[in-house]
Amino acid sequence: MAKKLSAGSMASLIGAAALIFASIKFPWWGMKFFAPQYPEGLDIIVYPSTLDGDIDIVNGLNHYIGMAEFSNESFPELQYLPGLIIGLAVIFIIIALLRRKSLLFVPVGLLVVGGALGIYDMNRWLTKFGTELDPKAPIELEPFVPPIIGENILANFVTHSYFTTGSFLLGAAFLLTLLPFWLERRK
Amino acid sequence: MKKWVPAASGLLAGFMAATVFFADFSTGPKGTASNDNNANKSNAEKVYVPYGELDEYYMLSSGGHSGQLFVYGLPSMRKIRTVPVFSPDPATGYGFDTKTKEMLGGYTWGDFHHPAISETNGEYDGKFVFANDVANNRIGVVDLSNFHTADIMEMPNMGGPHAGTFVTQNTEYIVMPTRFSVPIGKEYAPLDEFEEKYKGVVSMVTFDQEKKKLDMSYQIMLPPWSYDLSDAGKKVSGDWIVMTTYNTEFATTNNEINASQNDRDYIVLLNWKELEKKVAAGEYEEVNGAKMIDPRKHKGSIYAVPVAKSPHGVDVTPDGTRFIASGKLAPLMTVFSFEKAFEAIKSGDFETEKFGIPVLPYDKIVEREVDPPGALGPLHTQFDDRGNAYNTMFISSEIVKWKIDTGEILDRTPVHYSPGHSTATEGDTASPDGKWIVSLNKIAKDNFLSVGPSHPESMELIDISGDKMSLTYTAPVDPEPHYAQTIHRDKIKTIKIYEKDEKREHSVWKQEDTRIERKGNEVHVYGIAMRSKFVFDAKAKRPDEIKVNQGDKVIIHLTNIDLDQDITHGFGIMDHDLNYEVQPGQTSTIEFTAEKAGTFPIYCTNFCSALHQEMSGYLLVEPK
Ligand SMILES: [Cu+2]
Numbered sequence A: 001m002a003k004k005l006s007a008g009s010m011a012s013l014i015g016a017a018a019l020i021f022a023s024i025k026f027p028w029w030g031m032k033f034f035a036p037q038y039p040e041g042l043d044i045i046v047y048p049s050t051l052d053g054d055i056d057i058v059n060g061l062n063h064y065i066g067m068a069e070f071s072n073e074s075f076p077e078l079q080y081l082p083g084l085i086i087g088l089a090v091i092f093i094i095i096a097l098l099r100r101k102s103l104l105f106v107p108v109g110l111l112v113v114g115g116a117l118g119i120y121d122m123n124r125w126l127t128k129f130g131t132e133l134d135p136k137a138p139i140e141l142e143p144f145v146p147p148i149i150g151e152n153i154l155a156n157f158v159t160h161s162y163f164t165t166g167s168f169l170l171g172a173a174f175l176l177t178l179l180p181f182w183l184e185r186r187k
Numbered sequence B: 001m002k003k004w005v006p007a008a009s010g011l012l013a014g015f016m017a018a019t020v021f022f023a024d025f026s027t028g029p030k031g032t033a034s035n036d037n038n039a040n041k042s043n044a045e046k047v048y049v050p051y052g053e054l055d056e057y058y059m060l061s062s063g064g065h066s067g068q069l070f071v072y073g074l075p076s077m078r079k080i081r082t083v084p085v086f087s088p089d090p091a092t093g094y095g096f097d098t099k100t101k102e103m104l105g106g107y108t109w110g111d112f113h114h115p116a117i118s119e120t121n122g123e124y125d126g127k128f129v130f131a132n133d134v135a136n137n138r139i140g141v142v143d144l145s146n147f148h149t150a151d152i153m154e155m156p157n158m159g160g161p162h163a164g165t166f167v168t169q170n171t172e173y174i175v176m177p178t179r180f181s182v183p184i185g186k187e188y189a190p191l192d193e194f195e196e197k198y199k200g201v202v203s204m205v206t207f208d209q210e211k212k213k214l215d216m217s218y219q220i221m222l223p224p225w226s227y228d229l230s231d232a233g234k235k236v237s238g239d240w241i242v243m244t245t246y247n248t249e250f251a252t253t254n255n256e257i258n259a260s261q262n263d264r265d266y267i268v269l270l271n272w273k274e275l276e277k278k279v280a281a282g283e284y285e286e287v288n289g290a291k292m293i294d295p296r297k298h299k300g301s302i303y304a305v306p307v308a309k310s311p312h313g314v315d316v317t318p319d320g321t322r323f324i325a326s327g328k329l330a331p332l333m334t335v336f337s338f339e340k341a342f343e344a345i346k347s348g349d350f351e352t353e354k355f356g357i358p359v360l361p362y363d364k365i366v367e368r369e370v371d372p373p374g375a376l377g378p379l380h381t382q383f384d385d386r387g388n389a390y391n392t393m394f395i396s397s398e399i400v401k402w403k404i405d406t407g408e409i410l411d412r413t414p415v416h417y418s419p420g421h422s423t424a425t426e427g428d429t430a431s432p433d434g435k436w437i438v439s440l441n442k443i444a445k446d447n448f449l450s451v452g453p454s455h456p457e458s459m460e461l462i463d464i465s466g467d468k469m470s471l472t473y474t475a476p477v478d479p480e481p482h483y484a485q486t487i488h489r490d491k492i493k494t495i496k497i498y499e500k501d502e503k504r505e506h507s508v509w510k511q512e513d514t515r516i517e518r519k520g521n522e523v524h525v526y527g528i529a530m531r532s533k534f535v536f537d538a539k540a541k542r543p544d545e546i547k548v549n550q551g552d553k554v555i556i557h558l559t560n561i562d563l564d565q566d567i568t569h570g571f572g573i574m575d576h577d578l579n580y581e582v583q584p585g586q587t588s589t590i591e592f593t594a595e596k597a598g599t600f601p602i603y604c605t606n607f608c609s610a611l612h613q614e615m616s617g618y619l620l621v622e623p624k
Helices: A007-025 A055-065 A077-098 A101-131 A165-183 B004-022 B037-047 B098-104 B191-197 B272-280 B338-346
Strands: A029-035 A038-046 A051-053 A150-154 A157-163 B057-062 B068-074 B078-084 B116-120 B123-133 B138-143 B148-154 B174-177 B198-208 B213-222 B226-232 B240-246 B264-271 B285-287 B290-293 B302-308 B311-316 B322-327 B333-337 B352-354 B357-359 B366-370 B378-383 B388-393 B398-403 B409-414 B419-424 B436-441 B457-463 B470-477 B484-488 B515-519 B522-530 B533-535 B545-549 B553-560 B569-573 B578-582 B587-593 B598-603 B616-622
Touching: A007 A077, A007 A101, A007 A165, A038 A055, A051 A055, A077 A101, A101 A165, B037 B470, B057 B436, B078 B148, B098 B148, B098 B587, B116 B484, B123 B484, B138 B198, B148 B213, B174 B226, B191 B198, B198 B226, B198 B272, B213 B272, B240 B311, B264 B272, B264 B311, B264 B357, B272 B290, B302 B322, B302 B333, B302 B338, B322 B378, B333 B338, B378 B419, B388 B419, B398 B419, B409 B470, B419 B484, B436 B484, B522 B545, B522 B569, B545 B553, B553 B569, B553 B578, B578 B587
Parallel strands: B213 B290, B226 B311, B302 B357, B311 B378, B522 B553, B545 B616
Antiparallel strands: A029 A038, A029 A157, A038 A051, A150 A157, B057 B068, B057 B484, B068 B078, B116 B123, B123 B138, B138 B148, B174 B198, B198 B213, B226 B240, B240 B264, B264 B302, B285 B290, B311 B322, B322 B333, B333 B366, B352 B357, B378 B388, B388 B398, B398 B409, B419 B436, B436 B457, B457 B470, B515 B522, B522 B533, B553 B587, B569 B578, B569 B598, B598 B616
């Protein structure tokens, strides 16, 4: 039987679980829009469980170009994402408690796969909203896909998409899942 | 001989030509308008508020017989908003929608004179501004969170509340003394019975800030004098109000002469705390729905101080220790001491009694008389933070700055022309800012591009921050800025949108909840306005159509569901004299009877978006 994980590695994994768990309470991703008549900017802020920001105002503006309405209902992910996150945190804790070195690949793997799926999903939504525009919309626009990260210009709006606190917590959790590999390297 | 004729005629022709081409044809000597370009340049910088910055002060100015409140930014003097108070305003639908129509009570104008911002500890608190309607005996209140008129109340037994409004130091009362004495209830009484039957009345109004409701607390019955500008005490004098009076002669005709005969008129001192107690103890009569107390029958609450004849303004100093009266016809300012007045009252030191009112001895109450040489027609006093007073001089068209403690004249500056009131920054509070004073001038001929025989009035901005006053800027203004108060912008907290209150009566927040309900011959429309459409009934074939029968009563409740600052929608119905607005998150209602059969376009009257022009619908009235 392989050697047990050190206390440091355990702590690292539990720390990762704590960060993942904490990320539920923080926004993960956001988009901010600026236009001459909105110098203060409009916000879309995405939490794992809900949308926040100036959603109604953005919807009001989007209706000009025939974009579907944003709402919590339009993203079923928001219903089960918190559950997935909690599950992930629990798995991390179990692995920490089992103290089996061979299981160290599981957290890293889960985060890599989860992250990739998440980004794929986001891109899918952005493509859907940006390209499936109502043909009867008052203003006709070429279909477009807003970037997941970075600046974009659409009509008179400059948009900035960005990852924020929750995602950074996940990133930190990812580093904490890598840390045991280094801690256990000589054993 | 012949030789000098051509020479002389040549010379004459030369002079003629020179005169025609180069002479200055203006007649007489010139005045001394400022041509100092350097001074003007720095003045321009003082009033220029660049893009992205905001003015430091709100100036809330009365609109006189326009019945409106004018809101200016200082120091730019840009007009920011016109708030209708006593007059309807199609631009905002004020007086057209059901609520404001009821508030105006059938009147289409009022004479708004003296705005008074609500106070806490003698300081403006920026919550509300009160206004008097001299013409129709009303008081109005504007909510400074949205600059909308919140309530209007008609007051019985009054003959024009000109001497208000002013508030006691914690807005316990909004006070309005009457200008014209009338018989109680305005009943018929010949002018020969003026002295017995006519009364001057002071209204003591309270305001419930939660419910935004005005209420008449009690009224004070006084001799039939005319009451002019008045003020409330502060700190040591906080329980008192001071009022100027004229027409102690009881003149009933040709007042200009007959009301100016007595050498002395009076300042009336009223102790409202004392009167409040007596009213609470039931010492009043019910008169036309008001609790009326005659202070002459209740000793200890009213006194008179003789003052140079026909005084106009009386103002309490920021520290509350003195009151300054300005004699319109006896051109001097008189500084009276509250403390000395209280002493005289305490020791019962009365000169005489007039009309049942104890008269305090002038010589013992007066602190000093201030008579700037050649200054004529002092009207009103404002204050700075350094112990100085500023008086407008109506006749000599100037503002005089003087030291309250010594009476020393420190500076004088001409204004153009005939200033009535002036407003200094926080200039009638317990702690004036001493930065600017605006002279509200009645006449401005020649100062602006001509618009015919009648010229605009003007407001002149004067920098009072230094030792010397400096005339900085001038702006024309609609008739008639009467008085103004200038409040620091930090004290006013406006709302951005109306809260989305799903329980609000008649409000609809989702398109699918819109509906048109018929109850007998009443048609109730529960609609929404949003960029860029009206929805009256989402399930109908045409959601933006209102179809009624001729003779139906139509009630349209409209909610603006664009919860986005500044996205206001209008609602105009063609050929119906109807237009009203809904601000973001607001629900407004109009009612009318569809008397005319026909087809009437409805459209959004308030520019709201790129597709504003497309925001329309139809009112179809089917003939009987
Ligand atoms: Cu509109």
